[in-house]
Amino acid sequence: MIDSRRTVVFAVFSFCCLLSSARLVRDAPAPGRFKASEIALRSDQRFAALKAALPSRGVIGYIGEPGNSGLADYYLAQYALAPLVLDRSSNHALVIGNFSASSSSQASSHDFHLRRDFGNGLLLFASEGAK
């Protein structure tokens, strides 16, 4: 009697746990159909060419989408270009512009000398007047 009741308790307990294990497996990415890592696409791969044109250390400026909406892009750029420090400000001799391809024309409103357009909204500016 005791054993059968214990079995019921364990069965219910196990069933509840296995439900969540099933969710874990269901929500996992399907093997063999992995998309390219979004973080890699938006950081290391996107900034590879630009990185070669920048000093390896120090602090440079960064402009992109303003406010919190551009925060993820900024940190992905920072991740890609470390150990270079990106200051989210234009007050630097070198400034990178990180825009979506369609909105890269926003950069023209800034008073910088465009040094190189890396395409896809990625720009490198020089600002002689900056500190």
Add this chain to the structure above:
Amino acid sequence: MALTVAVVLCLASGFLLVCLSFSRQRPLSSDLLLKMSLSVGFGLGIFSVVYFLSLLLGVTRLILVDFTVFTLFVVCFLLFRTSGTSFIRATRNNAEPAPRSHSLLATAFVVSLCAAVYTAIIRTLAYPHGDGWDAFSIWNLHARFLFLGGSHWRDGFSPLIPWSHPDYPLLLPAAIAHFWSFVGHDTPVVPGIIGLLFSFSTVGLLFSALSILRGRTSAMLGATVLLATPAFIELGTSQYADVPLSFFVLATVALLCLHESRVQEDSSPNSSGLLALAGLAAGCAAWTKNEGLLFLCTILLARLLTLIRTGPPSLTTIARQFAPMLVTIVPALLLIAYFKRSIAPPGDLFSDGTTALHKLTDPARYWAIARWYGKSFLRFGHWLVIPGTLLLVAFYFAAGKTVRKRDLNQAELGLRASILALGLTLAGYFAVYLITPYDIYWHLRFSLPRLFLQLWPSAIFVFFLSLAEDNSGTPTSGADAAGRCL
């Protein structure tokens, strides 16, 4: 090849450190799962500290340092391994024939383990740079600065990058950078594997500690609940620091309880090695995340309060209970203090004292946080249908009167202190939310489920540890008691 050498040195150093604290009367192979699980965390902790100190001192021949550290551990192991007349008991029910219910539980445990291993590996492959903001904006970013920065590695802790939380301590980034220095480049494989190791060593630690203290049934129950917590496996493979922190919190709690168990059995105070290791685990928690620093304070306070509650303690008792822990905690605190004072900018949470005081007097904030605590209690694990917290509550009531009658033994200082410490840590989190400079709902939404997960393995551990006791007073599986009373 270089990575293999690094992994062997890391795990072997951790293993020797762990074995230093265990009785020499037992063979090295005893309680192997417990030692192996602890070795992962402590090995990575050692690697982290070695890398950080090497950076500070400008040492470039890292492999020589690693071999020197390893040799030192070998020498210490041969000379100073803790002696003792006995060790933690083997539980009775391990030898009992498994009834049908145990087979059922064992099957559920194996299935949930397979599901967790499968998902963890798939997620690690699918998200090589982690899954979520913190992986690339905090932990791996700091690791890149440490590894790629050369003599300018401190640039990574510039206030110009505020959302990267430059005041967060370095256990994870420095350990990652240490392995990268062996590989020669910043491959995302390293943080991915470290995430896997921490996730499953936490499960291994929970299983082995419960198995030693309460038997296989409790161990399987506890480990199954943890393995079936989707958010735990997802977060562990997201390359965040919350699961590593949960490992060290659980290690502290489990080692304190193992220490008490040994003292009770042995009536010998000579188990200071386990106390020292528990102190080191708390120190590693503080070196992992700022929340770990809170936990370190609460575990010390909780131990002191629990000791006082059992009667006015003599100075000798206090010294015996605290000195071994402080021997390992103090160096960890010195390291953290140096990092916080000399390298990291001030944290973002305690910047404005006046506003913080004003917020403390606002009852609406208390109510908002209490509601979120209640909501997250049921939601934080991302369970399907039945929340794991409710499942444990239901199990408690299903276990019946025998379980509920159980009163913690006066001598169970470790368990009492652990429960109190977890409660105080939750209270500490509550206080931080009260004074947060950010929008309170935003802050709660993005951090509270992770904070709960940091304590979840330890909560499962103390739940099953405090659940049951047989008629003779010998601790045994909660489920066994459940079965008896049903």
